[in-house]
């Protein structure tokens with residue numbers, strides 16, 4: 001679903017809106033801009049974009065509520081753009097369904113890099129089918145994972161729990177996939193940030209504390225959707241101060 005070439009900019013500041021429009025256009029998107037939250041939600045519904053940049057401080061409804069509303073019908077990759085003073089709020093933004101965030105002022109190439117990394121991660125069954133077996137890291141045949149009643153097919157991007165299909169965002173899916181793939185090996189939060197940015201695990205690029213906390217928020221969202229318990233997990237086990245791994249197999 002969704003047009004892989006459509007981008008949407010929701011931003012009331014004219015200069016930033018035009019800057020983001022240029023960056024996304026250069027990245028190959030057909031860009032539509034909206035200057036209020038309500039307009040943005042409508043445009044998202046109408047255009048079904050693959051990428052949305054979302055300003056937190058909008059004149060009508062705030063970015064959190066916009067993200068929540070868009071998530072009701074869209075699995076677009078949502079990047080929240082926040083002022084530095086609002087940095088803490090980014091965590092609430094991720095809780096409300098955004099995938100990632102950038103703090104203003106940001107460098108255009110940083111936004112370009114985030115979007116490019118995301119576009120390399122397949123989004124849905126149809127995207128994968130179109131690429132015809134192209135995705136890296138899953139080269140050999142089918143990638144199917146089963147653990148404690150959860151089944152994931154990497155190729156069709158589907159997850160079921162006790163036979164019931166879940167609707168995960170691309171970010172949630174990729175985090176879950178990283179843990180299933182690692183088995184009982186611990187994935188650090190930095191590992192998982194790199195995974196989402198499509199960087200090798202051991203490249204040693206700088207990962208901020210805020211980036212690590214964003215992984216905690218995505219894991220919290222994922223845990224909620226799975227109906228998993230942090231205290232006695234069926235799937236997502238927290239390794240305090242380090243990261244996450246798959247809970248032991250049930251007997």
Ligand code: CA
Nearest residue numbers: 012055057058
């Ligand atoms: Ca604003």
